[in-house]
Amino acid sequence: MSEPRDITLPAGPSCEALRGQDPLPAPGTWCSRKLSLDCGTWPIALGKEEPRLWLTGCQEALRGLPGHPPELCEECPCARVAARQALPRHIPDVRAPGSTELQRRGGGILGMEEALFVPTATMANLIAVMCHCQRRGAQLLLGRDAHLHLYEHGGAAQVAGVHSQALPDLPDGTFDLDQLELTIHEAHGSRYHPRPELICLENTHSSAGGRALPLTYLQQVRGLADRYGLRVHMDGARLMNAAVAQDVEPARITQHCDSVSLCFSKGLGAPAGAVLAGHREFVAEAWRARKLLGGGMRQAGVLAAAARLGLEHAEATLRRDHDNARHFAEGIQELNSPLCSVNLATVETNIVMVSIRGGWASPAELCEHLRAVSEEELAETGQVVSVLMFPWSAHTVRAVWHRDVSARDTELAKNKLEFVARKCQEKLALGPHPTPPSAGGA
Numbered sequence: 001m002s003e004p005r006d007i008t009l010p011a012g013p014s015c016e017a018l019r020g021q022d023p024l025p026a027p028g029t030w031c032s033r034k035l036s037l038d039c040g041t042w043p044i045a046l047g048k049e050e051p052r053l054w055l056t057g058c059q060e061a062l063r064g065l066p067g068h069p070p071e072l073c074e075e076c077p078c079a080r081v082a083a084r085q086a087l088p089r090h091i092p093d094v095r096a097p098g099s100t101e102l103q104r105r106g107g108g109i110l111g112m113e114e115a116l117f118v119p120t121a122t123m124a125n126l127i128a129v130m131c132h133c134q135r136r137g138a139q140l141l142l143g144r145d146a147h148l149h150l151y152e153h154g155g156a157a158q159v160a161g162v163h164s165q166a167l168p169d170l171p172d173g174t175f176d177l178d179q180l181e182l183t184i185h186e187a188h189g190s191r192y193h194p195r196p197e198l199i200c201l202e203n204t205h206s207s208a209g210g211r212a213l214p215l216t217y218l219q220q221v222r223g224l225a226d227r228y229g230l231r232v233h234m235d236g237a238r239l240m241n242a243a244v245a246q247d248v249e250p251a252r253i254t255q256h257c258d259s260v261s262l263c264f265s266k267g268l269g270a271p272a273g274a275v276l277a278g279h280r281e282f283v284a285e286a287w288r289a290r291k292l293l294g295g296g297m298r299q300a301g302v303l304a305a306a307a308r309l310g311l312e313h314a315e316a317t318l319r320r321d322h323d324n325a326r327h328f329a330e331g332i333q334e335l336n337s338p339l340c341s342v343n344l345a346t347v348e349t350n351i352v353m354v355s356i357r358g359g360w361a362s363p364a365e366l367c368e369h370l371r372a373v374s375e376e377e378l379a380e381t382g383q384v385v386s387v388l389m390f391p392w393s394a395h396t397v398r399a400v401w402h403r404d405v406s407a408r409d410t411e412l413a414k415n416k417l418e419f420v421a422r423k424c425q426e427k428l429a430l431g432p433h434p435t436p437p438s439a440g441g442a
Contacts, residue, residue: 111251
């Protein structure tokens, strides 16, 4: 694999700060940028969303996450956030003005009485379970492929002491409502079952490829929960993607829920943070749970300022991400390759699930081919492009669009996939185990 060449930084004080040189911008200055490169050897990262709203006036200049180098350049709009709202605070209960304003705005956008700023959406989901399920023997119902069930370290059981009943997910991320009601009914009629108290939904549904839960389905779940006295929590880490895809206000979605979490460090592009929203008494109890879990942060106004900026630009940013993801998926369909395919009907937001078939040994092999660069690629295409995607399952690769993947990046990634597929088809004709297109490269 060839070595990346030097990065060419545009002029300006913000870029000087990102290089770790003086002068540093004033505290409270935030940048949403991508740095220009003189070649395309840095990866176009489509594995997951990555935060790119960085504070450039901190104690040291932030350069981005390790292992996630900057990508191709776009215009760099800088937004001045009131410095006093990001001043350090010494009370770890997130009462800094910036955090308070973020909580007020977040609660309003989500149609809830109040909201609480927390470090991560995983903590927000755990706090929701702790606050909704306070009786011993409580049970929550959720999808078998839900993020809360698979990727949050079993916190509901480990920390909250709550039993989880996992139901099969349908391809669009919903439950079979008849099965959901049967599960609740059987538990209510037995002294041996745990007592169901909470239904957890995920919107958009990551494992389903970023599908947005239908509004009629949410209304039906709400009606079922009311009949049996259950509450509904929504893991809304990508809720804003669902709202943009369905062209509705976020509150239209959350009206059917008792609580909802929203992540700022995915498509909204902030460095960290999430909110948990609900009615006033619920949020008051959530404050205590956050304190117990170590989530009370000093200087939280610094993070809140970036989250607020992400919220302000959410619709334009996410709509562009959705358009780019759709364009990439259409390119795969037009490719008509025997090695990979995509179901366009499932591409609703910023996630594309690529099905692997034919002669590929594994999704990991395809990801390696897309990442690698070679002299052969340079000779045939006039450029080298490294694309980072994620081997999601035994037959699926996942690509996720975020604020730092432009339309040009998307076109480059599509062309790289076409090049890789063509080369692997040629090598498959020579034997059963194709080598990466980078073989023989520098």
